[in-house]
Amino acid sequence: MSQNFRLNTGGLINRDKPIEFKFNGKKYIGYEGDTLASALLANGIHLIGRSFKYHRPRGFFGAGVDEPNAKMQVEINGCSEPNINATEIELVNGLSASSQNCWPSVNFDIGAINNFLNRFFPAGFYYKTFMWPKSFWYRVYEPFIRKAAGLGIASLEKDKERYEHKYEFCDLLVTGSGPAGLASAYAAAKNGAKVILAEDKPRYGGTLLTDDVTIDNLSGKDWSEKIISELKEMPNVIVKNRSQVFGYYDHNMMVMFERTGDHLEKKPKYTPRQRLWYIRAKEVLLSTGSIERPIVFGNNDTPGVFLSAAAKEYMKVYGVLIGKKPIIFTNNDSGYETAIEFKKNGVNPIVLDTREDQNSELINEAKDLDIKIKFSYAVIVAHGYKKVKSATIGKLNKEKIDFENTEQIDCDSICVSGFWTPTVHLASQSGNKLKFNDSIDAFVPDKSKQNEHSLGAANGTFTLQDTLKNSFNTGLEVSKSITKKEEKIQIPNTNERKYSAHDKFWCSPLPKGKNYKRFVDFQNDVAVSDIEVALREGYRSIEHVKRYTTLGMATDQGRTSNLNGLQLVANVEKKIVPQVGHTTFRPPFTPVTIGTIVGREIGKEYMPTRKTPMHHWHEKNNAVWVDAGAWKRPRYYKRGNENLFEASKREAKNVRDHVGVCDVTTLGKIDIKGPDAAEFLNRVYTNAWLKLPVGKARYGVMLREDGIVMDDGTTTRISENHYHMTTTTAQAANVLSHLEYYLQIVWPELNVNVVSTTEQWAGAAIAGPKSRDLLAKLFPKIDVSNEALPFMGYVEGDLFGVKARIFRISFSGELAYEINVESDFGLFMWEKIIDIGEEFNIQPYGTEALSTLRIEMGHVAGPELDGRTIPYDVSLEGLVSKKKDFIGKRSLAKEAFNKADRQKIVGLVPLDRKSSIPEGSHLVENKNAKLPNPKLGHVSSSCWSVENNNPFSLAILKDGKNMIGKKLFAVSPLKNTSIEVEVMSSHYVDHEGKRVRS
Amino acid sequence: MLNIKCPYCGDRSQKEFAYGGDGTITRPKLNQEISDEEWDNFVYLRKSPRGKHIELWHHIAGCRQWFKVERDTTTHEIFRTFKPEE
Structure with a gap:
């Protein structure tokens, strides 16, 4: 069969360029400029799919976005995509399409038996049928419905195509290049406005391509070509075809997708397949035309x-x-x-x-x-x-x-x-409450909520002359308020035929005794009888009728079914259409690929990756990474065949025995300056800060106003009015916002400035009994003795020519120091520490060993400061000042926070000294108690204590203070474990804190 | 996506801002004697008005200033934005 239905002449296709394509495995020929639909029709192909519910044979119905039936599985460049509208996709060499929702073939489809059983498939069939027995849902009904429903098949392959996002600003966005769009865009552009004109089809002109009209003695097509070529020459105009504006969001944020690649036979390597445009337009002119009913x-x-x-x-x-x-x-x-x-x-x-x-x-x-x-x-x-x-x-x-x-x-x-239905989807999305126009039996836009105007057929104006006049005028008026110019354009003469009035007839009656299926919504197989059933069953609101029958809920959003559906409801209910109202139009107007929405934000581009200056050193030394927010941190450094457990044990042990070094660049750092800085810290932290001397650090805890611990860290007084605050890695951004809030909104009278310096400083923690010896070698000119640089001391030094800050603070509970240098020297510092540390058996340690060290010391961190704990719960009540006020203090007086049996942090060891306790385990008194077994607390952090060589955990336990010595069970239904544990102090190692002060 | 005029930087996309809650709340003064009820009202209770409302916003991906926005919670129309001291 070779294009038996192609006319010998005419059309806007390129007959010099035949294109070969496949449909359901068979080869056909079309021409350049065809859509898949027009090429199939040229070959006499009408049966192209099966309907959603009854599997009835379906053919083409429309020629563009209005098409409800022609959804196909299409393969281009080896990518398979379902539900492509054959009336919208352009023909390219090698395109291969196939019918959906039919098996074994579109010609012989077993599912068509549904059509003969259709009296068993009334509206709400699924709601009514699959209700019982309840246990059948997962095993029988759902798998069955899943198999029977749905149209195309999503590819399981990774999408190899490239998608992009683009941001644009303009004075006027004009959606649609029919007569209204061309006239308004032209008028506004001539008046100096920055205009974007978007056309969803490949060809500009809209109905001017098909209507028998003349404008200024030119055919509609010639006039549109003339206007478009003039617009393309103007520097203040962007003209885009194959571009569908599909969403109207707040404050005139318009979203459009552009089909940049699908129509190209050989797509250049870096041309995206589709591009998503975010357009912020001062004014939007909706010239979206109308769709035949x-x-x-x-x-x-x-x-x-x-x-x-x-x-x-x-x-x-x-x-x-x-x-x-x-x-x-x-x-x-x-x-x-x-x-x-x-x-x-x-x-x-x-x-x-x-x-x-x-x-x-x-x-x-x-x-x-x-x-x-x-x-x-x-x-x-x-x-x-x-x-x-x-x-x-x-x-x-x-x-x-x-x-x-x-x-x-x-x-x-x-x-x-x-007759014609104005395409009001975008106007409705903008918040425009539509009104019913009796003379055209359809809804048209009413008052604008945002800066938008509907023009031409989209506004219910169906004559060319009125459309052009209104559009030229609106283009000028709207641009005038933006450009302050007024360059008038002569409105062209038009020649068109006059219409007589239409008839309100919309549905053929059934002759007596006949029961033909009359479809209102093709894509979702909703017939007149389905809507009648819904109304008989008591559904009244059009929104409920819609959901019960699925009328207008398919991917075509009821473009051809909406008004007929409303008319039917109105007739049965003896109302008029405006009383029935209409359902809500929502973006997207036409389906958009997930790839386009995601754009380039895939894989590692999904979010930024933060790397410390020492990243490449870690990489070279077999770091195994862990994500800490956007940061990459070494979890451990793998040696030979070590696993996580072995490596972290080795690293932690080396800190306890010798010295280790850890990259702590990721800790949040905030620089605080100003004469009121001390007063500010005193209000932010729970403990006292007014008397901290210069050159000293202090540990502090900050609360939210509700009394819950927000974050902890050390802050060092660098000079009189200059402090350096550290936060946890996770809370760095929140703490900065928190400080800014109090300085700018609550206490603007405080003269203090804060700024994040997390990325300005690289940090290395050296910890272990040999860390002082190492420090002495790194800074030979500094007296690092316990007397000169005591615990919580601070000194500045010179690290082989690089300015360094040295803090004697410890997270591991060992004698430890933290060295900060400017980020550019981070790697230099790190390599010096590793080089010089060699004689002290230095080893780098990752976050896993870091956790081990802090857990067995009983230092709290994220898992304990989980947004549910007050200072008492994590044994930080000693840091809560009784004398001064601070953020959240008033909340600590709450009754619940002062109960005698309030939860508190404790340590746990398994009785067998062997079984690791899974984090998240519940603590119960009796593991065999009847459910629900009263929960006494939960395990927050677990490690293998390298000091005692057995598992150790921290837990938040009800009445923890009086539970020391008791035996409980840590049960984890997830891991199916139940471990008998002994409750003890949360400080498993160096209870008195001697080492950090040694 | 809202278009928000930062009083310091001008018109910017919502992406650059973080919402900061009710802008009409005043924190009780430090060391102030205050009843449980008053304190709970300050910490927990917020009106959720339909229509005009003054909110706090934070220009986190910009100048890092907190400021106030008078906005309609149903239409998202923004009537004015202003510095906290205004």
Whole structure:
């Protein structure tokens, strides 16, 4: 079969460039400029898929975004993607498409048995049927429904394509390049405004490409080409085709996707497949046009039934006949335009007009062309299973609720026109409450909530002359307020045919005794009878009817079904459509690929990676990484075949026996300056800060206002009015915001400035009994004796020419120091420490050993400061000042925080001295108690104590103070463990803290 | 995505800001005698008004200043933004 339905001439396709493609495994030829849909239709292919619920044969219905049926699985460049609209995808060499929702093939589909069982599939079928027995849901019903439902198949392969995001700003965004869009964009651009004009199709012009009109004595197409080429020359204008504005968000944030790659036969390497545009527009002009409404009749979903405007577009744009024996079924003059186009191409259509005999420019033209017209006629039912073969038509009685006579006539296609529905989706998304316009039987935008205007058909204006006049004027008016210029443009003369009034007829009645399926929503298989069932069952709100029947919930968002659905509800309820109201339109207007939404933020680009200046050294020395927020930290340094447990034990032991070095650059660092800095710290921390001398550090705890511990760390007084605060890695950003809040909002009278210096300083902690000897060698000029540099002392020094800060602070509980140098010298410092430390058996240690050291010392960290603990709970109550006020102090007076049996941190060891206690285990008195077993506390941190060579854990335990010596069970249902433990002090090593002061 | 005018930097996208809660709350003074009820009101209780509301926002990915925003919580319209002392 070779393009038997392609006209010999005409259309905007490139007949010099044939393109080969595949559909359901078979090869076909189309032309450059075709869509997949037009190329298949040129080859006479109508059966392209099966419907969602009943597996009925389905064909093309529209020619663009309005298409509800033609969703296909498409393969391009080896990537398979489901649910691609065949009316939107452009034909490229090698494209391969296949039908969805059918098995084994679209021609013979087993699922079609649903069609014959359709009385068992009423509205709400799933809700009604799969309710019981409850236990069947997971095992039987859900797998069954999952298999039966859904359309295409998502690829399991990683998406190899490239997607990009782009940010743009403009004065005016114009959505759609039909007459309204072109006129308003042109007027605004000429007036100096920065304009973006977006067109979703590859060709500009919208209806100007298919309507028989002239503007300034040019054809619609020629005029649109002239305007577009002028716009493209203007530096203040961006013109984009293949670009769908799909979302209208707050403050005129418009989101658009551009199909940059799919239409290219050979896509350059760095051209993305699709691009997402975030456009912040001062004003938005919605020139989105309108979509033709179907008329509902029996079996109106049979392949071969089209929207009449789509049939015209296939002829005029693609040179394709959708049929050679068409019926045009219309309630308005638009159908005649299609009929005339058929006639011009040598096809004799029959027009069935639901209106009585009348004259208008179009009707007279059709009569003059000898087109057969039957007035007061309607299609009752289409015949033919996989393609329309004939139709039963009838003469309507006066009330149009029954037929005076019926007859069957042969045909191969039926083109319906039920008048036009403005495309108000974006206006509605902007918050515009729509109003019903009686004269066009449709909703149109009402008052704007944001800076937007709807123009032309999108606003219910269906004549070219009015559209151009309004659009030129609006373009000028809106731009005037932005550019303060007023460059007027002569509004062009137009020539168009006058329409006569349309008929409100929207659904053919059923002859007595007949029960034809009449579909309202094709994509979700919702028929008139389904909506009637929902109403009979008591659903009243249109939002409920929608959800119960799934009317308008498919990917086409009910573009062709919405108003007919509302009309049906109104009729049954004896209301009018505006009383029924409409459902909410939400973004996206058309489906958007996940790839486009994600853009380049995939894999390691998903979030920034923070690396310390010593990162490459760690890498070279077999660091195994752990993520700490965005930071990469060495978890341990692997030697030979060591695992995590062995390596961390070795590293921790080496700290206890000799000396270790740890990269602590990731700790949050905040520089605090100002005459009121001491007073500020005194309010932020729970302990006293006014008397901290210069050159000393102090450990501090800060609370939230609700009394819960927020963070802890040391702060050092560098000079009189200069402090250096450290925070935990995780809380660094929150603490800075917290400090800024109090300085800027609560106590602006304090003269203090804070700034993050986390990335300005590289930090290395050297810990262990040999750390002083090492420090002496690193800083030969400094007296590092216990007297000169005591615990919590601070001194500045010279590290082989590099300025360094030395803090005698300890997280490991050992004699320890922290050295900070400017980040650029971080690696230099680290290598010096490793080099010189060699004689002291230095080893680097990672976060796992770091945790081991702090846990067995009983130092609290993130797992204990988990947003649920007050100072008492983590045994920091000694740091809470009784004398002064501070953030959160008043909350500590709460009754619950002062109960005698308040939870408190304790240590745990397993009775067998062998079993590791999983973190998160629950502590219970009796492991065999009846459920729910009262929980006394939970295990927060666990390690293998290298000092005592057995497992040790920290736990938050109810009445922990009085539980020392008791035996409990640590049970973990997750790990299925139950370990008997002994409760002890949380300080398992060096209870008196001698080592840090040695 | 909102478009927020930082009083120090001008119009910026919402992405640069963090929401900071109710902007009409005043923290009790330090060392002030205060009842449990008053303190609990300050710490926990917030109105969630429908319509105009003054909020705190923080320009975290910009100048790091806290400021106030008068915004309609239903339409997201922003009427004004201002420095905390204004």
